[in-house]
Amino acid sequence: MGWLFSKPWRTMPKNNEENLEFVKSYQPQNKDVKHLRILIHGQTGAGKSSFINSVESVLKGRVTNRALTDATSGRSFTEEYTTYKIQKESGNFYSFFFNDTMGLENDNDNGIHVEDIKLALKGHVKEGYQVSLLTDEVIKKMRDIRLAASKMTEIPHLAVLTKVDLACPKAKQNINNVYKSDYLKKQVEKFSETLGIPENCIFLVKNYNSEIETNDDINVLILVALRQMVNFGEDFLDNL
Ligand SMILES: Nc1nc2c(ncn2[C@@H]2O[C@H](COP(=O)(O)OP(=O)(O)O)[C@@H](O)[C@H]2O)c(=O)[nH]1
Numbered sequence: 001m002g003w004l005f006s007k008p009w010r011t012m013p014k015n016n017e018e019n020l021e022f023v024k025s026y027q028p029q030n031k032d033v034k035h036l037r038i039l040i041h042g043q044t045g046a047g048k049s050s051f052i053n054s055v056e057s058v059l060k061g062r063v064t065n066r067a068l069t070d071a072t073s074g075r076s077f078t079e080e081y082t083t084y085k086i087q088k089e090s091g092n093f094y095s096f097f098f099n100d101t102m103g104l105e106n107d108n109d110n111g112i113h114v115e116d117i118k119l120a121l122k123g124h125v126k127e128g129y130q131v132s133l134l135t136d137e138v139i140k141k142m143r144d145i146r147l148a149a150s151k152m153t154e155i156p157h158l159a160v161l162t163k164v165d166l167a168c169p170k171a172k173q174n175i176n177n178v179y180k181s182d183y184l185k186k187q188v189e190k191f192s193e194t195l196g197i198p199e200n201c202i203f204l205v206k207n208y209n210s211e212i213e214t215n216d217d218i219n220v221l222i223l224v225a226l227r228q229m230v231n232f233g234e235d236f237l238d239n240l
């Protein structure tokens with residue numbers, strides 16, 4: 001499907017050292033704040049839990065599987081709002097936490113309510129809080145959440161498009177083709193238009209779902225996204 005640009009339409013760093021060093025050593029400048037909280041929301045099966053695992057895998061240099069992923073059914077394994085902290089070798093935690101949420105479903109029985117995500121954005125959701133149910137359509141919900149987030153003192157919002165290997169055969173063939181893919185570029189443009197998120201806030205990622213070892217080519221995609229999440233969080237704290 002599609003074709004490849006001869007040069008990447010988005011430049012990736014030549015190696016991962018600088019980004020890795022950056023996220024590993026990151027601490028909020030604002031001394032009143034101990035950590036950033038990154039809330040992950042999206043459709044069930046989108047790869048949210050896998051993304052958190054993938055970040056942990058990059059940081060630990062080996063594939064981990066702590067945030068439970070669900071390969072067997074459409075239902076979300078993440079039925080609660082759960083905080084993931086990643087431990088450093090020193091025993092301390094990285095200064096960014098992830099909050100994994102249940103998916104935004106369009107049927108009545110599954111999924112997190114948009115209002116619950118709004119509460120989470122305001123910091124009112126306790127960990128292990130059971131989320132309630134919902135109706136509407138997923139895209140509309142994502143849009144609602146985005147609007148709510150931007151109204152709330154400019155909480156930054158990024159989007160991660162996962163499963164690039166399934167979306168684009170050329171990316172599956174060679175993961176270095178991701179940011180050369182015409183098809184994936186179009187997906188980013190489409191997503192940007194639908195959700196009103198700038199293209200440079202949308203990242204393409206392949207999660208560690210089948211690999212048993214980490215590798216630089218997958219790491220680079222995850223690290224570029226993670227670094228920007230941390231940057232945006234830091235900018236947000238600067239403006240408080
Ligand atoms: N091929 C591929 N599969 C993925 C990727 N990310 C997640 N998956 C698979 O998609 C399924 C759902 O992922 P999960 O993380 O549980 O989704 P969640 O419901 O959003 O938390 C699992 O079977 C994962 O192994 C990816 O980047 N590529």
Ligand SMILES: [Mg+2]
Nearest residue numbers: 048049077078
């Ligand atoms: Mg999950």
